[in-house]
Amino acid sequence: MEVVYTEKPGASFVYGWIFGVIFMGGISYWLTVLPGGYIGWTVYCAFYSLYPAGFCAVMSWLKDKLSHRYIITGTVPFIWVSMEWIRSCGFMGFTWINLGHSQYNFLELIQISSITGVMGVSFLIVAVNNVFREILSFNFPDRFKSGTLKNKKEIIIYTLIVIVIFISTISYGFFELNTSHIEGNSETKIAIIQPSIDQSIKWDKRHQGDIIKKYFSMTREASLHHPDIVLWPETAIPSFLLLDNELMYSIRTLLKEVNTFLLTGTVDLVPESRLIFNTALMLSPEGNLVEKYHKMHLVPFGEYLPGRKYLERMSALKEVIKPISRFSSGQEVVIFKTPYIKFSTVICFESIFPDISRKCMLKGAECIIVLTNDAWFERSAAPFQHNIISVFRAVENRTFVVRCANTGVSSIIEPTGKIIDSTPIYEEKILYATIYPHAGTTFYTYYGDVFALFCFIICNGLLLYTLLIEGRACVKHLKKSKGKYNFYRNKIL
Structure with a gap:
């Protein structure tokens, strides 16, 4: 986050991608033990690191565009969850080790998953860590330059909001842990x-x-x-x-x-x-x-090969792809x-x-x-x-x-x-x-990742609003000055 708030979007994207490669590479090193594993591991790290890179770039861009500090700070967990949700979509979707999975042993915290899924836990982790980032940046401005909240009142308000959300989540967790979730005596x-x-x-x-x-x-x-x-x-x-x-x-x-x-x-x-x-x-x-x-849901490149019928037409690849399994999907x-x-x-x-x-x-x-x-x-x-x-x-x-x-x-x-x-x-x-x-059906069972979708809609709404206001400001400035408009430096809101 220090990089996100001190660098331009392009540099933030690069730093985010490097972080992603290190993180993804660390949690998925076991891919190297599979046949052709080093190739798969390299592709996996390079591709899925685009998501933290995107998170960093978006946050950096919003920081440049928005002057309202609460919006910048409050948006962080929403954007992180949106990236996790996007990563889970499509035939290449992959939800192996989201941030929330790290708390599997914190039973009081993870009960919120019956409403939000694991991404709700990811949201809380990012929100809480964001509070600590703001506190450190405020108290040690020479060492941490990523703070967006500039006075003690703003930090106290933001901290209290996160504390209320966290305590509510833990309280819900205690309630669920003391509630029976089995139906009848049938064993x-x-x-x-x-x-x-x-x-x-x-x-x-x-x-x-x-x-x-x-x-x-x-x-x-x-x-x-x-x-x-x-x-x-x-x-x-x-x-x-x-x-x-x-x-x-x-x-x-x-x-x-x-x-x-x-x-x-x-x-x-x-x-x-x-x-x-x-x-x-x-x-x-x-x-x-x-x-x-x-x-x-078959494993791509393990149990089936996407686009196999087209690849088999290429004589150079025919023998290479032959060992890959030909399972069909139920x-x-x-x-x-x-x-x-x-x-x-x-x-x-x-x-x-x-x-x-x-x-x-x-x-x-x-x-x-x-x-x-x-x-x-x-x-x-x-x-x-x-x-x-x-x-x-x-x-x-x-x-x-x-x-x-x-x-x-x-x-x-x-x-x-x-x-x-x-x-x-x-x-x-x-x-x-x-x-x-x-016993019973949970909110999450009924509605799935609606919380993650809500975060995604919030982020897209903010991005669209930012672009619209920026566009109006750009047109107004061009009409007035008949000169160039610095899209990256101008702030709106």
Whole structure:
């Protein structure tokens, strides 16, 4: 912010981009462990750093244009949230580690997510830090030159406004933490199987028999606790399970033995269309298919290649893009119904997008189950970051979120965002959970990122107003002086 308020928009954009590269590069270093990861990591850092760069440039421009100090200072969190919201949109939208995710353990604060989503938490972080910036700039003007409020009265008023918002948020948090978010006494016992299959052998047919034996053995062990549903992770069966009669017979026999529902990840081939899907399917205790869900939001360049049919026409690229998966996207969320609970499944990457979980809850799900395979990221921070993001899916929708991960982190998260239990990474583990249907529907579930949209509208309204007034001043000045008008230095308001 020191740079934003002391440099011109162009320089602020550059400094913001450099900050973004350092920040994005630090939180996503794990991309380098993927095949071709350094290229992906470089592109990711360069592209997504445009958002903090845009934030810095806009703030710097407004500082040059506006003389009303309250507007300049008060706009900061609105613009930050607008940039986070824009970053979440479109097929390249990416909501991995927003600023608000850093507070996942501050349960009293993050309860506001049931109204605003995680971006409401980001708003508060920026607003509070902005207060400290103003206080430091006022008291140490020689060291901090970014202050916009010039007297003690202005700083006190702004500080009090932020304190009232913060205390109101915390009070709401205390209220929600002491409110029951479960409906009735109906409980469902779940066993989460974390087999810890290394990615290097997961898709190797030579190891498939041993992998299946491990799942069977761990499921039999879990059955001693009499679970209602057993979970296997994303692509636990790395083959077309529904077309493999021999394997289906073995699983059917197992389920009759342990008398439980099984939710597992697999790969599904639709014979009529020859389309391949990353799939979650549920089998009954008799081994019959109950329901299946095809992953809707695929990983660009990992599970599918945007514009593949055009790129394949280029002979130079044909062999380069050949190894990239050809998964197709599912079209709708699915409700899995059992005698105990109705739930929806999101697969891996989908759990970072709040809108998918919202649609699940609006369709009638009573909890969310995440199946994932984070073995791709080895022993990096990615599995832990992925788990943190699921905390906000629980709070936003006031529902239990259960995560089943191949190598971890598997976890059980309460509707308040409290992580009841979780596993270490790269450790064979069975996690047992008792979950309950959620009670009621939250504001966020109904309306989604309306708070972020409100911030976006406020920012665009201010920018439009600034441009209109600036344009009028420009025309008036040109008519009067018949000279040049300095668009960057003139202040309006």
